[in-house]
Amino acid sequence: MTTIIINHTNSAVIAEKLARRLKLPIKMAADSSTQFILYLTNEGISLQHNTQPLPSPVQVDFTFGKAAYRRGQSEMLAKAIGLNKRKNLQVVDTTAGLGRDAFVLATLGCKVTLIERHPLIHLLLSNGI
Known part of the structure; x- marks a missing residue:
């Protein structure tokens, strides 16, 4: 499952809109059920595999x-x-x-x-x- 992770409190409103649109859960941290992490930060949106992370998220x-x-x-x-x-x-x-x-x-x-x-x-x- 893909999960939206909020790395900055300013991203909460955007995360809620994205969660509704993409039908994804929002969490403050990834857990074992999380396969992909969609990060929302001040620098933008990025995607990372949770169990086999790349050197950096895809952005x-x-x-x-x-x-x-x-x-x-x-x-x-x-x-x-x-x-x-x-x-x-x-x-x-x-x-x-x-x-x-x-x-x-x-x-x-x-x-x-x-x-x-x-x-x-x-x-x-x-x-x-």
Whole structure:
């Protein structure tokens, strides 16, 4: 089960809205029934596996790390959609995920529409945007 964990009291109202929308419980700390933790902090929303944690929770942030690196690179993705032959492309990313490909295309001048069907991934992406 996924649980919403509040790491800051200012997040309580947001947590209640998310809990209703996503049909998830709210707790102050994870327990053995918690498989995934959705953290609400002042820095944003992040997701972490409770029993096999990564070095850090998954969070969408386009300002540093791989996203910032990819922003300045000539991408195979741009070539694949024909950006080198046409300008002002409109792209629909129907498997948006964490938005990395869409971010690259947007920084290269494309108008991008993102679609993500998984509610938790959609939440992380919309919070990062």
